[in-house]
Amino acid sequence: MMQTIDMATTPLRDLNALLQSQAEGNNQIQFSIENPKGSHAVAVGLDAPIEVTVNGSTGYYLAGMNKQATVRVTGHTGPGVAENMMSGTVIIEGDASQYAGATGHGGLLVIKGNASSRCGISMKGIDIVVHGNIGHMSAFMAQKGNLVVLGDAGDALGDSLYEARLFVRGSVKSLGADCIEKEMRPEHIEILKDLLERSGADASPEQFKRYGSARKLYNFNIDHAGEY
Amino acid sequence: MCGIVGLFLKKEELRPRLGDLLSDMLVTMTDRGPDSAGIAIYGDDAEGLKMTVQSDTPEETFATLETDLGGALGKPVSLKVIDTHAVINLPAGTEAEAKSFMKKRGIRVMGSGHAMEIFKEVGLPKDVAERFGIRAMSGSHGIGHTRMATESAVTTMGAHPFSTDDDQCLVHNGSLSNHNRMRQILTRKGFPPATENDTEVAACYISASLAEGANLGEALEGTLTDLDGFFTFVVGTKNGFGVVRDPIACKPAVMAETDDYVAFGSEYRALATLPGIDEARVWEPEPATVYFWER
Numbered sequence: 001m002m003q004t005i006d007m008a009t010t011p012l013r014d015l016n017a018l019l020q021s022q023a024e025g026n027n028q029i030q031f032s033i034e035n036p037k038g039s040h041a042v043a044v045g046l047d048a049p050i051e052v053t054v055n056g057s058t059g060y061y062l063a064g065m066n067k068q069a070t071v072r073v074t075g076h077t078g079p080g081v082a083e084n085m086m087s088g089t090v091i092i093e094g095d096a097s098q099y100a101g102a103t104g105h106g107g108l109l110v111i112k113g114n115a116s117s118r119c120g121i122s123m124k125g126i127d128i129v130v131h132g133n134i135g136h137m138s139a140f141m142a143q144k145g146n147l148v149v150l151g152d153a154g155d156a157l158g159d160s161l162y163e164a165r166l167f168v169r170g171s172v173k174s175l176g177a178d179c180i181e182k183e184m185r186p187e188h189i190e191i192l193k194d195l196l197e198r199s200g201a202d203a204s205p206e207q208f209k210r211y212g213s214a215r216k217l218y219n220f221n222i223d224h225a226g227e228y
Numbered sequence: 229m230c231g232i233v234g235l236f237l238k239k240e241e242l243r244p245r246l247g248d249l250l251s252d253m254l255v256t257m258t259d260r261g262p263d264s265a266g267i268a269i270y271g272d273d274a275e276g277l278k279m280t281v282q283s284d285t286p287e288e289t290f291a292t293l294e295t296d297l298g299g300a301l302g303k304p305v306s307l308k309v310i311d312t313h314a315v316i317n318l319p320a321g322t323e324a325e326a327k328s329f330m331k332k333r334g335i336r337v338m339g340s341g342h343a344m345e346i347f348k349e350v351g352l353p354k355d356v357a358e359r360f361g362i363r364a365m366s367g368s369h370g371i372g373h374t375r376m377a378t379e380s381a382v383t384t385m386g387a388h389p390f391s392t393d394d395d396q397c398l399v400h401n402g403s404l405s406n407h408n409r410m411r412q413i414l415t416r417k418g419f420p421p422a423t424e425n426d427t428e429v430a431a432c433y434i435s436a437s438l439a440e441g442a443n444l445g446e447a448l449e450g451t452l453t454d455l456d457g458f459f460t461f462v463v464g465t466k467n468g469f470g471v472v473r474d475p476i477a478c479k480p481a482v483m484a485e486t487d488d489y490v491a492f493g494s495e496y497r498a499l500a501t502l503p504g505i506d507e508a509r510v511w512e513p514e515p516a517t518v519y520f521w522e523r
């Protein structure tokens with residue numbers, strides 16, 4: 001059964017308290033949220049395998065710190081969507097603003113429109129699939145996980161990158177420091193195929209290029225020991 | 229932080245609703261800037277020039293202003309007092325004289341123009357909008373700002389919008405780092421900022437560029453090379469409305485366009501109350517990219 005919560009009449013804290021109180025094994029798993037009108041921090045801190053659909057557009061920090069839950073937004077979303085997500089799935093039908101999926105540890109973030117600057121900044125294991133384009137400084141200091149972009153990437157992609165994998169189908173305006181194009185091996189095709197399927201993306205893995213760390217910036221070079 | 233709202237109407241029929249729509253947008257941005265608020269409204273074209281002035285003691289100061297100023301100019305003026313502000317209709321060619329009259333009397337000039345009136349005060353956006361009766365105002369376009377001060381004091385003169393030439397105004401979210409150097413350059417060009425505020429320097433920069441013959445788009449483009457710092461600017465001219473963000477673009481911005489209007493908000497929340505927003509084209513303006521509309 002679907003429970004509907006109207007944000008025109010239900011305060012944000014009550015809404016979040018209700019969603020956060022759901023436990024694994026409850027019968028009630030589907031929630032529909034109406035009239036978000038750009039509200040901040042909608043459906044944050046969830047920790048149960050529930051399905052939340054937000055009908056409209058949201059503001060800052062939608063589905064932050066998400067665990068297990070599936071959160072879908074029918075409109076656009078503001079800065080910091082799914083920030084520090086641990087697991088679960090967040091799907092944005094429209095565009096996302098700055099630092100989507102920042103510091104995420106796990107789970108899948110799907111943005112069907114465009115994401116703007118700093119997408120996946122400092123990502124730590126999350127998978128992010130953007131059907132459109134991403135802005136500048138995306139995947140800055142990204143440590144782990146996969147960022148897949150069907151469109152184009154902006155300036156300084158993957159600057160100071162650690163071990164996250166970046167897959168871009170379109171053009172890359174420029175690569176950041178220590179980020180290089182890398183060979184697409186069969187295991188990467190497999191990872192990409194799975195992510196494209198799970199995010200409903202109409203693209204074949206062979207169309208993408210892979211980018212990763214040159215590992216010159218963050219590795220200690222023994223030949224430089226005398227410099228310290 | 230700071231909040232910005234702007235609305236540029238494309239349809240004549242919406243003009244009576246401009247103040248009402250802008251007030252809702254402005255109040256929504258209260259938690260981005262609760263210390264001061266201001267709004268510039270482009271209304272009906274006056275025959276002469278409209279000068280908006282402010283006084284902390286309006287009852288006393290404005291009581292004899294109409295006759296005193298009329299006497300000083302040798303021509304009759306008309307005056308409409310709205311809370312701490314007064315909008316004065318000046319006969320053509322008397323602007324400079326009126327300005328020096330205000331300076332002598334210690335009356336602050338908020339701005340002037342044929343279409344633009346400008347109202348700004350310290351206080352919550354809701355209270356500021358109410359005190360000036362913004363809701364009842366009609367017009368073709370308007371720009372509003374809610375301020376959380378960083379670079380200069382919380383005063384009426386530090387509130388946005390800043391107007392540094394006829395029918396021009398600018399609001400800003402961010403902070404500029406080369407404003408002292410630019411202040412010297414702009415003073416030499418004949419556009420001296422009146423306050424210590426960094427944003428006013430940007431307003432003077434746009435005014436100086438337009439005076440040198442640039443169009444609105446070119447003037448905005450120039451900010452990307454000549455101004456250093458963080459900024460999202462929204463600029464109004466008599467017929468135009470423009471937006472530009474610095475290349476780093478960490479100050480938020482959302483725009484919406486329908487057949488009826490172009491709207492700007494620091495957040496989507498500010499746009500959520502607009503008619504037809506669900507069908508509008510909504511997008512985030514790109515970094516270092518100029519957007520402008522003129523009628």
